Amino acid sequence: MAENTKSSGCLQRDSAEHEGYAKARRSFNLIWKERDSAQPKLLEAILYKDNFNRAYKRVKANKGAPGVDGMTIEEALPYLQEHQQELTTRIYRGKYTPSPVRRVEIPKPDGGVRKLGIPTVIDRTLQQAITQQLVPIYEPLFADGSYGYRPNRDAKGAILKVKEYAEQGYTYAVVLDLSKYFDTINHEILINLLRKNVKDERVVQLIKRYLKSGVMENGVVIETEEGSPQGGNLSPLLANIYLNEFDWEFLKRGVPCIRYADDIVLLAKSRKASERLLESSTRYLEEKLKLTVNREKSRTVSVFAIRNFKFLGFALGRNRSGIYVRVHSKSWEKFKSKLKELSSRKRCQSIKPSLERIKVYARGWLNYYGIASMKSNMNDVNGRLYHRIRMCIWKQWKRVRTRYRNLRGMGAPKDLAWKAANSRRGYWFTTHTVVINMAMTKERLINSGFYDLATAYQSVHVNY
Numbered sequence: 001m002a003e004n005t006k007s008s009g010c011l012q013r014d015s016a017e018h019e020g021y022a023k024a025r026r027s028f029n030l031i032w033k034e035r036d037s038a039q040p041k042l043l044e045a046i047l048y049k050d051n052f053n054r055a056y057k058r059v060k061a062n063k064g065a066p067g068v069d070g071m072t073i074e075e076a077l078p079y080l081q082e083h084q085q086e087l088t089t090r091i092y093r094g095k096y097t098p099s100p101v102r103r104v105e106i107p108k109p110d111g112g113v114r115k116l117g118i119p120t121v122i123d124r125t126l127q128q129a130i131t132q133q134l135v136p137i138y139e140p141l142f143a144d145g146s147y148g149y150r151p152n153r154d155a156k157g158a159i160l161k162v163k164e165y166a167e168q169g170y171t172y173a174v175v176l177d178l179s180k181y182f183d184t185i186n187h188e189i190l191i192n193l194l195r196k197n198v199k200d201e202r203v204v205q206l207i208k209r210y211l212k213s214g215v216m217e218n219g220v221v222i223e224t225e226e227g228s229p230q231g232g233n234l235s236p237l238l239a240n241i242y243l244n245e246f247d248w249e250f251l252k253r254g255v256p257c258i259r260y261a262d263d264i265v266l267l268a269k270s271r272k273a274s275e276r277l278l279e280s281s282t283r284y285l286e287e288k289l290k291l292t293v294n295r296e297k298s299r300t301v302s303v304f305a306i307r308n309f310k311f312l313g314f315a316l317g318r319n320r321s322g323i324y325v326r327v328h329s330k331s332w333e334k335f336k337s338k339l340k341e342l343s344s345r346k347r348c349q350s351i352k353p354s355l356e357r358i359k360v361y362a363r364g365w366l367n368y369y370g371i372a373s374m375k376s377n378m379n380d381v382n383g384r385l386y387h388r389i390r391m392c393i394w395k396q397w398k399r400v401r402t403r404y405r406n407l408r409g410m411g412a413p414k415d416l417a418w419k420a421a422n423s424r425r426g427y428w429f430t431t432h433t434v435v436i437n438m439a440m441t442k443e444r445l446i447n448s449g450f451y452d453l454a455t456a457y458q459s460v461h462v463n464y
Helices: 002-007 021-034 042-047 048-063 073-092 120-140 155-167 186-197 201-211 235-252 270-286 329-342 349-368 377-397 400-409 416-422 434-439 441-449 455-463
Strands: 101-106 111-117 174-179 216-217 219-223 257-260 263-268 301-303 312-319 324-325
Touching: 002 301, 042 048, 042 120, 042 201, 048 073, 048 120, 073 120, 120 186, 120 201, 120 235, 120 301, 155 257, 155 263, 155 377, 174 186, 174 270, 174 349, 186 235, 201 270, 201 349, 216 434, 235 257, 235 263, 235 270, 270 301, 324 329, 329 349, 329 377, 377 441, 377 455, 400 416, 400 434, 416 434
Parallel strands: 101 216
Antiparallel strands: 101 111, 174 263, 174 301, 216 219, 257 263, 312 324
């Protein structure tokens, strides 16, 4: 890997001569001559050794695949140690050109694909270093209703905010769906927005180079005239900067606006008001920000609509006790389907690894959805999962002798153990019998590594 790196030129030196960057190089030269009037030492702060090292550690923690140069995260460390000074010198001189991102397509749960752009590890590190210095500048400027890709904010906070507004009478929602948001961000608009608060033009030009770095597909580099590819460390921040204009525009109009990345909900107190909001918000997004609104998926709906209101996998419900957060039906179905897959008799060839996989998945799911009220539903799913695990264990005890011996070892009476061991009934029926439940108790399964969903849910939900 080291030989390939050296032969291709240090730090993408050759790519800096790309024709498309001729104008950018000229602008850099002018900028460097006038750098005394720039924002004091922002680029220097980005390239400061401690900031850069922290950026690399963050990139390493996030893991991720190599970019177009094939360099892994592990290979990047000795490379940076050797070439960091040269890298910073080239950036200061305006001669550093990012590599194109590597195109990766990820299937979406509801069909289609999500296109990701994977930068090289060197570029991811530099993007992260830029992000670390820009976040303190932009955090005070972001609207309170923005929850995506921000420190100490998450999807749970977003749905709780929707719930808070619903309790104030804002029971109609405008759900806006942006088509290929990250891929359609207008570069000119974004650069002008950056210049409002990033006064060091060197940093703006460096970000511009990342936006224009291109995408490699099937060995061919395609120029990028718009968009900020998902997969880059800088893209989430840029996406928030771009839509922050929308957030403040509607807050100025007195409209509650809740946004998580490109998932947007505007709230109103009547259906007519929500219909007007749908029209005006669509017009603003398309005319002012040059984005495309998916009109088939964007709609007005009651926040209590059982099927039609879905925000970040959540929904809202209403009963005598008031308004509560619940898991949307589609999210529930995906959860149950995944548990069924993980607990299938075909996959549970070895029970302990299977229980660990279930635990990892269920724990992550509950950490996200644990805010929702779902005690009875969770108890039902938990009971069904217990039964499926008992079936997997019963299938592994293939022989009559094995079944009888294990049941007796678990304290089952002789006659019942013998009857169950010789049963010709199917797995589902047999594992429903008293003797199986007597032997494979919840406590015994939990001690073997079973993740009790009901108990875990209660421990998570109590915090809300």
